[in-house]
Amino acid sequence: MPALASYAVVNDRVPDPLPHDDVRAEIEAAARETAARADFPSAYMAQVRNEGERFTLRTADTDDIRAAVALLEEQTNVHALAPVDSRNRGVSTAKLVVRKAVFFAANHLAEQMRALGWAAASVGEAAAERIEQLEARVRELEARVASLDDRGGPSATTSEGSSES
């Protein structure tokens, strides 16, 4: 007869533990099979992923200049139509009336803001391009300096210089 402690160990065991890794693999396989189906809504899923990208831009690393420019471009889509939702139907109607009344002015401002946004984005694009070129050049120079160091310091620099001339 087993000791009492042995019973305790047996009773403490998790009954029928779930094979999490297997279930996860099956789920991922099911997702792939769904995507391969003839009736898979490809266009809608492309829209879903595209919408998701807008959010990814906002949580990119803070020094990711390309993401910053893409976000700026995204934000140039200024809407002249303010939301009119309200829990109170009367307030919602009032907002709608005001929106219609000032639409011509709001739209005029929105057009200019869009233009300003695109101009700012083009500046960002140009700056990103130049920065990336400079970064590439710095990396290239660093590699050359490292290679010269490996060859033995100042005398190697002279040798490198003469071979180039």
Place this chain on the structure above:
Amino acid sequence: MTEVHQFLSTFAGRDAIGMHTIQLRALLREAGFVSDIYALDTHDDVRHDAYAAATFRNRVPADRDAWILYHFSIGSSLLDTVRALDVPLALDYHNITDARFFWRWEPRAAARMLEGRRQLAEIAPSVRFALADSPFNEQELVELGCKRTAVAPILVDFAHYDSTPDATLLARRRRAREGGGTDWLAVGRIAPNKCQHDIVLAFAAYRRIHDPRARLTLIGGQSAGEYWRSLHRLADDLGIADAVTFTDVVSHAELVACFRTADVYLCLSEHEGFNVPVLEAMHFDVPVVAYAAAAVPDTVGDGGLLLTDKDPLVVASAVERLRSDPSLRTRLVDAGRRRVEHFSIARTGPQMIESLTTLMKESS
């Protein structure tokens, strides 16, 4: 008699840290300590539970044998005030959201997070000891040079959830369920790090591919206005606005009604220090589908389905698998119950007091 007083920047009775603080005060008093709560900003619901931080020295003179346990979750001027009191200081670290998630949505909030990180890095090596909600949080403290640490999970009294649900909301949600459709639920501040947008994207995929009558309820107040508006626009643009409910902040009775009428709980967050709502879902026998990031795996353990990929199609497939496989669902619910038991206050309470008293002795 030794005194252990808790300090926190904002004290709200219904958030996880607020409830934890109240539970801990009760445990400390039971263990024989004099213990009160001091805060910089106290919400109305717990106004009678806390003293203003500025009154501490009037209530606790310098000759008393007192400790301060500072709840750390955001940058605050309160920490400077506490340090100036010259009382042995310990931390209860609940993590600080990575500012990266907020920079491009709510820069002011991001600045507070960065300030919190700066304060933590400055103080971690000099505090007497620090408690952490999870191994994930503890690792951060160790990396910052904190010499004595222990994991002590956030205190949750699950009996608190066995209360009467809001009858009107419960009836309304039950009527909606009569028409069929899976009920998805997510609870937590609507915040970029919690990635509710990934839940909306997965839900859109699920509705289109598996269950066109499915509904999604997102419970939680907003912490970044632009993110909140973008989520609404996302639901609109994907044509699912009618199926997605943003409740904002709800009462406890409404929260219970939502859990009681949910089929699946989703957590696709990328930054959590603990995450109480996944345990709440398990308590209500709602199976959990979560993304394995930050401290989420520490909390979920084997009590939920942890995904390593949160592509909308994968998340949708996970929910569909739970819907179509009752055996898996049952096993997951059972695993969730065991996980809740693991974090029951009957276990975590004594662990917390033991960790505290041991560390206090070692640090005196």
